[in-house]
Amino acid sequence: MSATQSERVRSRAALPLGPFGDLASYVALFVRSVRANFAYRQAVLTSLLAAGISYSIPLLVWRHVYAASPHAPPIPAAQLFAYLLLGGCLNFALGMSVEFRVGQRIRTGMIATDLLKPIDFQVAQLSQALSDALFNVLLCGPIWFVGLVTLRGEILPASTGSLLASLLSIVLAFVIMFSISFVFVQAAFFTNSGYGIFAARSALQQTFSGLSAPLALFPWWMRATSEWLPFRHTIHTPIAIYLGWVSGGEVARLLALQLGWAVLLFLLGRVILAAAFRRLEIQGG
Amino acid sequence: MEWIKLYFVAYRTALQAKLEYRADFWVGMLTSVLLQLAALSFLVVIFKNAPSLNGWTGTEVVFLFGMTAAALGTSELFFNHIWMLPQYVVSGELDRLLTYPVHSLPFFLITRPELHSFGNLVTGSLLVTGSLIQLGAPLVAWLLVPLWIVCGSITYTSALVVFGCLSFRLLGPYSHHLMVPHNLLQATRYPLGIYPGWLAYLLVLVVPFGAFHYLPGGFVLGKSLAWWTVLAPPLAAGWGLVVANYVWQRGLEFYESTGS
Incomplete structure (x- = not known):
């Protein structure tokens, strides 16, 4: 390495970069993550199969409920199935490997090498999570098309405005989902097994996101609880906007709530990470 | 009998090592109950919007839920190591x-018990006990339920082994393919009659998770299923053992170890 290069590396290491200080590094990470996803495409396909089974179960249960008593649920069957299919697609698209990736690095001590890099750890994980999400969106395309064939107009956005607002809502849902996972995964600094971290987040997500049913079908106490948690903004809010179940001022209110949760959880992740790094001890040599 | 002692010592040592992590135990318990x-x-x-599912009341479906959780917990307590197979194949740790x-x-299966299994086992046992009491189940059901749970855990583990062996061909550290049998097990938390015929048959005959609780449970709970369905759990478990052992042996033939 030449003297100039060496000095440049030293100066980069010495200067603490801001969260988005070196965009090129995060873009490079993003590109490599996309390549890694394509390298493990068999894993992604089996993941899609497993997710398909998981999302089909509530769909088939609801199908039976509507067949047995068509007028019992307060939402028409076609609307409910469109909601469930879109919810399943969105949940799969937001299924990033943050817990697996970060948890493994914490447990094995590989996080030490991440700390040597002159990039922000949280934003680096965000760029990798973005590559996961975009790759998953590609896989969801055919499923959305199947929905279009079977459910026809029901699966289309209510209007152009709904589509645009829902796209913004999905971006915010991505940041919320990433930030929730990032907060939860830091429990790996304190526990040995990664299961608890994943399971706790997954349980809350399953219950309160509206993944298996729109919140309107929930008992009042579950609906009221979900109002106070961020999970509904990962699935229910974007889909409700897309399908036109909410409009006008209510859309703006929901987007503002999503933005608030996204900022709050992202900052919470930073605070916890800083505290965890202060007590982090990695042995070896 | 030396080999039984060897297996027992290996299991006990692995369990003791796990129990060293007290925080993990409580986190695992809490989160599996949460799930x-x-x-x-x-x-x-669902039951807010429908009185029954295919003739099964809420309490009867809770029985299926509990049985599934208990079988899952038993598998996680005794045979959980299969979830690590993809990573071991990649790193050559086999x-x-x-x-x-x-x-x-x-x-291999017994040497990594998971602590969150206790949460699933306790929740499942409570749900099964509560539902059997509420349903006024006959004595024979109380006597057979533990056997069905053991058979269910063997059937489920066998399916995990079969799918896990795909790791010998589909190289990668991920264990998504193991989620396929896991999610199929979750499908049997509901009466199989609500599913399309092909799926119901798949869950009884091919990946026979419905054989350890839906079939025999349906008989003892008076769902007009034939008496011989009480024999289905051990038959499914035996079938699972044979298939899993065969696929494991074939899978090992593809194991290439790793270089240094």
Whole structure:
């Protein structure tokens, strides 16, 4: 390495970069993550199969409920199935490997090498999570098309405005989902097994996101609880906007709530990470 | 009988090592209970909108829920190591196992119990006990339920082994393919009659998770299923053992170890 290069590396290491200080590094990470996803495409396909089974179960249960008593649920069957299919697609698209990736690095001590890099750890994980999400969106395309064939107009956005607002809502849902996972995964600094971290987040997500049913079908106490948690903004809010179940001022209110949760959880992740790094001890040599 | 002692010592040592992590134990307990409650919350939503599912009342479906959770918990407590297989194949860590003078599959399965299994086991047992009391189940049901749970855990583990062996061909550290049988097990938390015929048959005959609780449970709970369905759990478990052992042996033939 030449003297100039060496000095440049030293100066980069010495200067603490801001969260988005070196965009090129995060873009490079993003590109490599996309390549890694394509390298493990068999894993992604089996993941899609497993997710398909998981999302089909509530769909088939609801199908039976509507067949047995068509007028019992307060939402028409076609609307409910469109909601469930879109919810399943969105949940799969937001299924990033943050817990697996970060948890493994914490447990094995590989996080030490991440700390040597002159990039922000949280934003680096965000760029990798973005590559996961975009790759998953590609896989969801055919499923959305199947929905279009079977459910026809029901699966289309209510209007152009709904589509645009829902796209913004999905971006915010991505940041919320990433930030929730990032907060939860830091429990790996304190526990040995990664299961608890994943399971706790997954349980809350399953219950309160509206993944298996729109919140309107929930008992009042579950609906009221979900109002106070961020999970509904990962699935229910974007889909409700897309399908036109909410409009006008209510859309703006929901987007503002999503933005608030996204900022709050992202900052919470930073605070916890800083505290965890202060007590982090990695042995070896 | 020396080999039984060897297996027992290996299991006990692995369990003791796990129990060293007290925080993990409580986190695992709490979160597995949370996951079961999350699944039950969906049941609450469904029964808010429908009086029954294919003739099964809420309490009867809770029985299926409990049986599934208990079988899952038993599998996680005794045979959980299969979830690590994809990583071991990639890193070559199976080498050590293959040098031991033991039958590799059962020894491998028992040497990594998971602490969150207790949460699933406790939740499942409570749900089964509560539902049987409320349903006024006959004595024979109380006597057979523990056997069905053991058979269910063997059937489920066998399916995990079969799918896990795909790791010998589809190289990668991920264990997504193991989620396929896991999610199929979750499908049997509901009466199989609600599913399309092909799926119901798949869950009884091919991946026979419905055989350990839906079929025999349906008989003892008076769902007009034939008496011989009480024999289905051990038959499914035996079938699972044979298939899993065969696929494991074939899978090992593709194991390439790793270089240094």
